[in-house]
Each structure stands twice: as structure tokens, then as C-alpha cells.
Amino acid sequence: MPTKTFYNLPEEKKKTLLQAAINEFSKKSYDDASINQMIQESDISRGSFYMYFHDKEDLYFYLLGKFWRQSFRKLRTFLKENDGDLLQSFEDLYDSMIHLCSKGKNAAFFKNVFLNLRYTTEKKLSLDPSCQKWHSKPPILLDDIDLDQYDIKTDEELRDCIHLLIMITMGSIAYGLTNPDKMEEEKRVYHRRIYYLKYGLYKRKENL
Numbered sequence: 001m002p003t004k005t006f007y008n009l010p011e012e013k014k015k016t017l018l019q020a021a022i023n024e025f026s027k028k029s030y031d032d033a034s035i036n037q038m039i040q041e042s043d044i045s046r047g048s049f050y051m052y053f054h055d056k057e058d059l060y061f062y063l064l065g066k067f068w069r070q071s072f073r074k075l076r077t078f079l080k081e082n083d084g085d086l087l088q089s090f091e092d093l094y095d096s097m098i099h100l101c102s103k104g105k106n107a108a109f110f111k112n113v114f115l116n117l118r119y120t121t122e123k124k125l126s127l128d129p130s131c132q133k134w135h136s137k138p139p140i141l142l143d144d145i146d147l148d149q150y151d152i153k154t155d156e157e158l159r160d161c162i163h164l165l166i167m168i169t170m171g172s173i174a175y176g177l178t179n180p181d182k183m184e185e186e187k188r189v190y191h192r193r194i195y196y197l198k199y200g201l202y203k204r205k206e207n208l
Contacts, residue, residue: 002062006052017042017052021059026108029116030060064113071097076144084146090165091194097173098187102180114174168193 006014020041024033035056039049053059074096078089101110142158152158172190176183 001058002053003051009052013042017044017049018063021063022106022109025060025063026106026112029112030056031116033060063109067110079144084144085149086145086161086165087194087198090169091191094169094172094190095187097169098176098183101173101177102183111177114177164197 009017017038020038023041024037028034033056035046035049038059039046053062071093075089075093078092078096079086082088082092101107101114104110145158147158150161152161168190172186172193176186179186
């Protein structure tokens, strides 16, 4: 996580440094990204960089954490718009994230993140306190979900459902971004998978 010194910087200076980092990570893989290029573009010294972040990894995962938190806020918004419908809200979130990651201002950054995604990255994100909302059942999210719509009896079952939705959603986004020629087909596949979750695979008894 950034140091207190970073958080105390003027907003404009923080934005300049973060954008320089996004620009560098957009052009290169994590391993090849250069701190020197970031500090040159943001016009700070190397010493100042290490006053703000412990290392390159610290900055990289801070950027991913910002994306994670932004996505969580969007999910809450969709839950309110959809009267607590968790599955519909994830579908809306997926469409929003696909647009952001493929056509948004920093699309190249997100594409590079997924192209260079490694197990260590996934593990780091899952352990990041800022991302725990995705892997647990925070009260703030529970309040937005209409559990009466679902056959969910315990908090553990709800955690399992959310985790399953995260895996399906992030996996589909990763595949779409790394295979742009198959993006439209992958969108259809994603929504079909959510349909299976909504209605199940077994035929309804009246149709048997």
C-alpha cells in the first residue's frame, strides 16, 4: 500500500504519478516496466518515488486495487438499480467492465494486465484487504442483495455464490481481452452461463 506521504500529496501530483505508471504498464509487462520511465514522466526523483511506494509491485497492485474497488462500487449501484438481484447485477457489471477494459481511456493498461496475469497476481489480489469485499460477504453488500430471490440459507453459501460469480466474470473478461477476435462470442457465452445459474440445468418437472 502507498505510504502516508503519498496520500498527503496534492491530488494533481498523485494523479500525474499514477497516470505515468498506467502509461508504462500499458506499454510493457510488469517485469519490463521501468520505474525510471515513470519518474521521468511524472517529474519526480527516484528518492521521492520510494517515499510514496515501497517498490514497483506496491504501485502495480495499488492500481489494480483501485480498479477492484471501483468495480465493487459499480456492483453496489447495479444491485440498487436491480432491486437486489445479484445475478442481473453481475451481468450489468460484466458489460460495464468489458467496455471499460476494451474501450475506456486506460484500455491498453487493462489488456496488458490480463495478458500478463500470473498466479502470483491473482493470489496477491485475493489477499489484498482492499479486495476482500469480493471474497467475503461484507454487511454493506449484504444489505443490497435481496436474498428472498435465492435459495441461499447461510452466509457461507452466499460467499460461495459471490466467489463463483467472480471467477466466471473475471475469467470471461480475461479471455475476451486476450482473444479480441472472439470477444463478441465470449459475451454470449458469459450471459449463457449466468442463465444456467439462474435457471439450472435440470428440466423442470412439468416438462419431464
